């Protein structure tokens with residue numbers, strides 16, 4: 001059973017009252033012991049102090065607040081404690097000479113200042129001062145002023161005002177410090193939570209609110225042990241109690257699922273006060289989603305590249321072994337076959353390496369484009385011829401549909417041909433025999449749309465966005481399942497290249513019917529990339 005948030009608030013108030021009471025008992029005890037003239041009701045006063053002390057012991061150690069909470073009786077318990085406080089105060093006042101005795105007046109000042117001090121309520125300070133002055137005035141009015149009491153009262157009023165304003169100034173300093181701390185914590189790029197000794201959140205910056213998808217204000221007052229209604233917060237605070245046994249911060253990777261999954265590095269540190277009693281906790285959450293995605297992509301890239309390199313390398317090794325062992329004994333046919341294989345695999349290797357190099361150049365922004373005015377019709381016809389050759393021996397229909405009067409495009413003919421060839425080769429690669437691949441060129445007012453459509457298997461909706469990412473291959477084309485080879489870089493590079501021409505690639509696909517990749521390029525007349533004055537070369541950054 002854990003104590004609820006509302007009950008926790010009541011208990012922390014009682015805790016503060018405990019502190020004030022202990023302070024008063026010590027003060028009044030010392031006063032009674034040191035006073036040369038013992039008041040007539042001194043026994044009653046001591047009785048009052050004994051009652052106060054036992055009330056502190058009861059509220060701290062004897063009353064089982066958890067059980068009261070279970071029975072819904074915490075409010076009643078708190079009321080009893082406060083009534084007890086009223087009772088011992090009345091007894092004390094009666095035992096020390098009534099409401100207007102100097103002791104009671106001093107007690108009043110002590111009560112108010114102790115309360116203000118422990119509760120750190122800056123607004124209560126001027127209020128305290130005003131109350132004390134009003135009390136003195138009332139006492140003086142009741143007893144009549146003589147010279148002696150007059151000076152004592154003036155001295156007390158002056159010190160009350162001085163202490164009041166000193167307290168006010170101190171509270172102002174503390175408040176400014178708190179605000180500065182809050183601003184500093186608010187600027188951090190990490191999410192930060194501060195918890196007090198009871199495990200209740202006392203500070204949460206906005207970043208933490210974003211990470212947990214909760215306004216940071218709603219986090220205040222939440223208890224580390226009562227987060228069952230918010231699974232993300234409970235994951236984040238899971239280390240709060242175990243961190244007590246740890247000498248340094250406890251660091252853990254936390255994965256938050258949901259609409260916007262996040263990977264976090266959470267470090268929890270208990271600020272020690274005693275062996276098992278912390279001053280509080282600091283929980284810092286760093287969002288490492290992008291870092292982890294990048295590292296996953298690197299690992300995936302390495303796996304894809306090594307897989308793609310393995311196959312030509314093993315063919316090359318096998319062929320060189322055959323050449324080494326058979327050598328002179330090979331007939332002409334065998335020699336031609338071996339040389340063909342060597343030729344094919346080295347070409348494949350060099351294609352792989354140049355794709356990787358191109359990709360790295362594109363990513364680093366060191367890629368030379370040679371811009372020129374180009375005729376989209378000629379471009380599409382060249383690509384159709386290449387595809388026709390590639391599809392030789394397969395039962396695939398290659399169609400080419402070109403609208404007349406296409407606007408001219410200002411771009412790099414070789415790179416744009418590479419983009420269309422890549423889309424076309426994908427269409428050939430993924431479309432089974434009996435299907436068709438169609439190249440189209442359509443002109444609009446200020447754009448030209450070059451498209452490649454196929455009657456292949458289509459791309460599932462959940463993959464349509466990701467296929468343009470680096471090293472991304474469709475779920476059905478992962479390595480190791482004997483599917484078509486590929487690095488998963490073709491569409492990534494195609495999109496990047498088209499973007500460098502001021503255009504975009506769109507994908508429409510339907511499972512079982514096929515896919516359409518459209519390359520939309522601005523027509524030269526729209527002014528994208530004015531022709532350079534001194535050179536037709538351009539280094540893209």
Ligand code: ADP
Pocket residue numbers: 426427430431454456457458459467468472473474475476477485486487488489490491492515
């Ligand atoms: P690769 O073809 O080398 O795997 P790409 O970047 O060219 O890399 O394509 C990424 C993924 O997109 C492919 O693995 C495949 O799953 C999917 N894809 C691309 N084009 C087509 C297409 N025409 N039909 C079906 N799937 C396709």
